[in-house]
Each structure stands twice: as structure tokens, then as C-alpha cells.
Amino acid sequence: MTAVPLENGGPGRPLRIVSFGEVLFDIFDDGARLGGAPLNLAVHLHRLGAEPLLVSAVGQDTLGDVAIQEIVREGLPVDHVARVPQPTGSVTVSLNEAKVPAYRFLRDCAYDYIPVPKLDLSELDLFCFGTLAQHGEASRSTLRRLLSGIRCRVFCDVNLRQDFYSKEILEHSLAAADVVKLNDDELPVIASMFGIEPESGAVAKRFGLNTVILTLGPEGCEIWHDEEKFTSPAYPAEVVSTVGAGDAFSAGFLFHCLSGHRIEIAAAEGNRLAAEVAAIPGAF
Numbered sequence: 445m446t447a448v449p450l451e452n453g454g455p456g457r458p459l460r461i462v463s464f465g466e467v468l469f470d471i472f473d474d475g476a477r478l479g480g481a482p483l484n485l486a487v488h489l490h491r492l493g494a495e496p497l498l499v500s501a502v503g504q505d506t507l508g509d510v511a512i513q514e515i516v517r518e519g520l521p522v523d524h525v526a527r528v529p530q531p532t533g534s535v536t537v538s539l540n541e542a543k544v545p546a547y548r549f550l551r552d553c554a555y556d557y558i559p560v561p562k563l564d565l566s567e568l569d570l571f572c573f574g575t576l577a578q579h580g581e582a583s584r585s586t587l588r589r590l591l592s593g594i595r596c597r598v599f600c601d602v603n604l605r606q607d608f609y610s611k612e613i614l615e616h617s618l619a620a621a622d623v624v625k626l627n628d629d630e631l632p633v634i635a636s637m638f639g640i641e642p643e644s645g646a647v648a649k650r651f652g653l654n655t656v657i658l659t660l661g662p663e664g665c666e667i668w669h670d671e672e673k674f675t676s677p678a679y680p681a682e683v684v685s686t687v688g689a690g691d692a693f694s695a696g697f698l699f700h701c702l703s704g705h706r707i708e709i710a711a712a713e714g715n716r717l718a719a720e721v722a723a724i725p726g727a728f
Contacts, residue, residue, distance in 0.1 A: 498522070532554050
């Protein structure tokens with residue numbers, strides 16, 4: 445099976461990838477760790493050698509100061525991480541016996557108010573976003589304005605959380621994407637909402653998608669691409685927490701696809717990176 449036809453950065457420059465959405469602190473029993481799916485994705489892409497551009501917002505508070513410091517420490521630019529009056533986002537995370545998280549999010553926080561950045565959209569290789577930050581009308585409006593001005597491929601991580609999504613948000617998000625990632629809990633939700641079979645191919649056909657990635661936890665992943673479907677087994681891991689493992693998978697998969705590797709190799713690299721993250725506390 446050939447690679448997902450994502451346009452690469454070309455010779456002589458790193459891949460330029462926008463990651464749009466929430467920056468927040470994951471609050472565990474033993475303390476707080478910086479995270480949020482778009483930031484997790486950007487960190488891993490940077491470590492792999494890409495040039496991610498994080499578009500988000502944090503508060504004008506102490507947590508916002510810490511977030512900016514940690515993002516800079518990871519080597520990411522903060523030019524497009526706005527400081528806004530609302531508090532920096534946070535989520536209380538509890539883990540069950542299988543180390544699978546449940547989340548309780550702070551509402552009406554900084555990432556709900558992401559302003560339109562001064563960003564050159566002309567030389568992007570990929571634009572990535574999810575659904576959580578779209579709960580806020582201001583961030584949703586910013587996202588849709590950015591999506592209307594890009595010519596690159598688009599990746600959507602469905603990432604359903606609490607009641608921070610709607611049919612309208614999902615309809616617009618999936619229709620705007622070329623490649624979509626969802627997990628085995630999210631698939632039946634989307635299937636029921638849109639009256640389709642709970643299958644990756646059905647999602648692809650309903651929304652005109654090139655590729656659908658279905659992550660299956662300890663079973664690895666299933667990928668539907670160009671009317672073909674295959675599975676890729678998970679890597680073994682001593683699981684500490686699965687927080688951020690899906691974001692690590694996305695980074696590994698997307699980076700290797702954009703770099704021209706076969707889709708099977710990209711899936712295996714995504715699973716490998718996900719296993720590494722599952723074996724540590726925190727998302728990176």
C-alpha cells in the first residue's frame with residue numbers, strides 16, 4: 445500500500461505543520477503536567493524533526509507563564525500562542541485500573557478564545573486540529589477562518605471530550621479534513637450521530653475522506669485508505685498512563701507519511717511512539 449498522499453516539505457526544509465487548539469495542564473493525583481492534544485502533537489513532531497507551529501492561547505496567569513516557559517524549553521516557537529484574560533486551561537485526570545483516563549475539563553478558559561494569528565499559510569505541509577477547542581465560539585471562528593485560507597492537506601483528530609462537541613462541529617470538522625483519526629470509543633458515537641455503519645470505511649465514504657485511522661488501544665490500529673483496510677499491531681509496553689499516547693501515534697504516523705514512507709511503516713512508527721509514551725507519566 446502506498447503512502448498517504450500528503451505533500452512533503454520538499455528538499456532543503458523541514459516539514460511545516462500547524463497544530464491548532466488547546467494548551468492545558470493535566471491535573472493528576474501526583475501533580476500537574478503540561479499537555480493538550482495539539483501541544484502533545486507539536487512536541488512529538490518537533491522531536492522527530494518537523495517544524496510545527498502551535499496556534500493556541502493561555503491565560504495571563506501563573507499557569508500561563510509556566511506553559512510558555514515549558515513550550516519554549518521544548519524548542520517550540522510561541523509566536524502564535526496568545527495571552528488572553530481567561531484562565532489557562534486545565535483538566536482533572538483520573539486513571540482506572542487499566543490506566544485509561546477519564547477527564548473533567550475547566551470550562552470557559554483561555555483556549556476557548558484563540559485569536560486569529562498572523563500566520564503565513566502559503567507554505568504549509570499539513571494543518572492539524574481537533575474538536576475540543578471548538579467548544580468556544582471565538583476559537584471555532586478562528587479555526588474556520590484559517591481552514592478557509594489554506595491549500596495544504598488537513599488532519600482532524602476527533603478527540604471527543606465530555607459534552608464539548610456537537611453534530612454541527614463534527615460535520616464541519618470531518619468535511620474539512622483529508623485524514624481523520626478516531627478511537628474505538630468514538631467510532632460508534634459518530635456512526636450513531638450520522639446514521640452510518642460503525643466502520644472506518646463508512647466514515648470515509650460519508651465525509652469524502654482519503655484516510656481514516658482507527659486506534660484500538662492495546663490492539664494497535666486499523667487504517668482505511670483508498671478503499672483498502674489493514675491493521676497494524678501495537679508495540680508491547682509497560683503501561684503507566686495512556687494520556688497522550690494517541691497524540692504520539694498521530695505524530696509518528698503523520699511525520700513518516702509526510703516523509704514519503706509507506707503507510708504500513710508510518711502506522712508501525714506511530715504505534716511505536718504511542719507505546720513509548722504509554723510507558724511514562726504525562727504525554728511527552
